[in-house]
Amino acid sequence: MSDIPSPAPAAANPAGANLYALLQAHFPADREACCIETQEGLRYSWDEVDRSSARLAGLLAGLGLPAGARVAVQVEKSPEAMLLYLATLRAGYVYLPLNTAYQEAEVDYFIGNAEPSLVVCSPRNEAWMRGLVARHRVPHLLTLGEARDGTLLEAAAGRSDRFETVHRAPEDLAAILYTSGTTGRSKGAMLSHGNLASNALVLHRYWRWRPGDVLLHALPIFHVHGLFVAIHGALLNGSTMIWLPRFDPKAVIVRLPRATVFMGVPTMYVRLLDDPGFDANACRNMRLFVSGSAPLLPDTFRQFEARTGRRILERYGMSETTMLTSNPYDGNRIAGTVGLPLPGVRVRVVDEAGASCPTGEIGAIQVRGPNVFAGYWRMPEKTKEEFTADGFFRTGDMGRWDANGYLSIVGRNKDxxxxxxxxxxxxxxxxxxxxxxxxxxxxxxxxxxxxxxxxxxxxxxxxxxxxxxxxxxxxxxxxxxxxxxxxxxxxxxxxxxxxxxxxxxxxxxxxxxxx
Structure with missing residues (x-):
């Protein structure tokens, strides 16, 4: 099995509009219902999400940023950080999330490469960030803290809570995500409104999001998994998010009975299994556990099923493509595999000559679809190098088709x-x-x-x-x-x-x- 096409998804956004407009159109009719509940018990209604993102979008627009301006953000996880992401989309700018673990020398490269017009950082990093901003001539610097403090919210407080979302075409840039950079310099993957919208809609259907779903969100939000897959899914479904600032096994276990969906990385599932309080009773209302961002050990998969009676759904994606394949929601979920191509996504496994590999033979994974990025920021030659003549993206991953038609990843080409x-x-x-x-x-x-x-x-x-x-x-x-x-x-x-x-x-x- 070398190249599996799937049915194309429905049009991502009939108006070809801003991604925020798509998400907003799916907010529940009851705007006073809870959108986000924090660990401290704060509740943000859907109306508050809409009005607060409007204030922040108004602030961004009021700064006079040029068209296509990048907004670089390195802040700790908070509902306000999510609101800033939505506001950036809404105002028509490009969101650039940065890993909170990055230190000054690393951030120096990202700011120099992306040339943002605004940087938003944690108050504790303001001193050294101010030096970088001055060195790279970034016009604006604001701060945002975990406790709803910082100059960003102060500056937005007097803004109108109404904002007309800026029109964007599907191909317009929405976000830049820098790759991890374990070999050479990080590359900025450019993701469009259409890329993100199409993937969100496909996952909404494929994973059977339904009325009454509640997402327990314990992932960071500077990454595809926590920012796009989890948040877009909940917003598109009108679902409440129980919001944890960071993963803590006991905090997750206490809140699991109130949730139906949880998304995590393999380490999180290992830590949950290490806690004796994690059992079938804690998971009694859960319908979906998703794992990604790293390989899930088959032993962890089996232990989890034995403990909870539920099978983790493993999927495959990248910063450049968002989600590509997934174990099925209704069908068999097989340990050690990443399932089938998502609707609208084409996946092929080829040998060094570009010929399709037969079942069981290892080859290079190449993909094509509406979710695949436009290219690397300011790297036209690298972009050209990573795409085939017929438009497939070379993922750099090696894999094989199993006899059941599922894709298994065997490692990175560089490994x-x-x-x-x-x-x-x-x-x-x-x-x-x-x-x-x-x-x-x-x-x-x-x-x-x-x-x-x-x-x-x-x-x-x-x-x-x-x-x-x-x-x-x-x-x-x-x-x-x-x-x-x-x-x-x-x-x-x-x-x-x-x-x-x-x-x-x-x-x-x-x-x-x-x-």
């Missing part, structure tokens, strides 16, 4: 190990190691080797209270896989390094064990 002339895909080896007794998880990397070019190396984390023997792991693998795939070295560590979205940072492992 491919070439040892003695043979190709080794880390995910395949990791899947064997993770099944061994006492192993919690593993990461397989290639390190420089005089004889083989690269040597297959495994980094293994044992289960709590258990021990694993490197020699036993090697011996077991030798009986199951080709010898060239067997790790030359096995390192046992307490945990794997991860970024904030739960992705294993293999570049750090290569630096640590490359000697």
């Amino acid at each position: 491919l190990i070439i040892t003695g002339g043979y190709n080794v895909y880390p995910k395949e080896i990791e899947s064997y190691i993770d099944e061994l007794p006492g192993v919690f998880e593993s990461a397989v990397i290639g390190v420089p080797d005089r004889d083989f070019g690269e040597a297959v190396t495994a980094v293994v984390v044992p289960k709590a209270g258990e021990q694993v023997d490197a020699g036993a792991i090697v011996a077991s693998l030798k009986s199951r896989i080709a010898n060239f795939k067997v790790p030359k070295q096995v390192h046992v560590v307490a945990e794997l390094p991860r970024n904030q979205m739960g992705k294993v940072q293999k570049n750090l492992l290569r630096e640590r064990f490359g000697g």
Whole structure:
């Protein structure tokens, strides 16, 4: 199975208008109903969301920002931060969220590259941010704190609570998301109003959002998963969001009985399973658990089902494309796979010559659809390089079609190990190691080797209270896989390094064990 087309979705926005107009059109009739409930018990009605975003949009418009201006935002998660995102869309500008973990030197690059007209930062970072803003000649700097403090809200307080949403065509730019930049400089993926609207509508139908759904939101909102997938889904459905400033297992467990939908990264599900209070009773009203942003271990999938009676739905997406594939809502959800192409999305797996790979054969994943980005910010040559002649985006991921028609991801192309002339895909080896007794998880990397070019190396984390023997792991693998795939070295560590979205940072492992 090489190229699976799916039925095209309905028109994303019949007026070809601003994404905010689409979301606003789906607000519930009862505008006094609760849209957001915070951990502290604050409640924001749908009417308040509309009026508050209008004030902020009015403020942005009043600054005299040029058409297409970028609004760079590095603030902690809060309802006001979401309102700023909506206001930026509403005013017709381009939203640029920045990971809150980025330090001054990293933010310096983003501001220099994106050239925003406005930067909004946390009050505690104002001093060093002011230096960057001056260096890059950014006209405006405002602050927004977690406790509804800062100069942004002060400046917006006197604005009108009515604002006519600026018209935008589907191809107009709505957001720029910078890639993680684990290899080389980060690239700014340009996402249009049409990209985001089409994906939101498809997921709304595919995941069966329904009246009465309540989203428990514990993800950060500088990333596709928390900002676009979760928030757009709830807003498009008119659903209440129970809003947590950050993930905390006990805070999630306490609120789960009031929720029906939860979206998380694999680390969150592991932490929930570590808590004895997480059980079927806590999940009694839940209908959908979604996992993404990093691979979910099959063992975690099985443990979760055994504990709760529910199967996690795993999906596949990228900053450049939003969501691409998903395990089905009604059909079988299979551990270790990312399911089928979403409606309107085409996915193909090809070999080095560009020919379709047969079922079971590993190849490069390429995608095309209304959700796929326009290109990289100010990188026309890189953009051209990443698209095929017939318009497919080269994701950089390697995968295969399984016999059931589902897509499985085996790793990033940059993680491919070439040892003695043979190709080794880390995910395949990791899947064997993770099944061994006492192993919690593993990461397989290639390190420089005089004889083989690269040597297959495994980094293994044992289960709590258990021990694993490197020699036993090697011996077991030798009986199951080709010898060239067997790790030359096995390192046992307490945990794997991860970024904030739960992705294993293999570049750090290569630096640590490359000697």
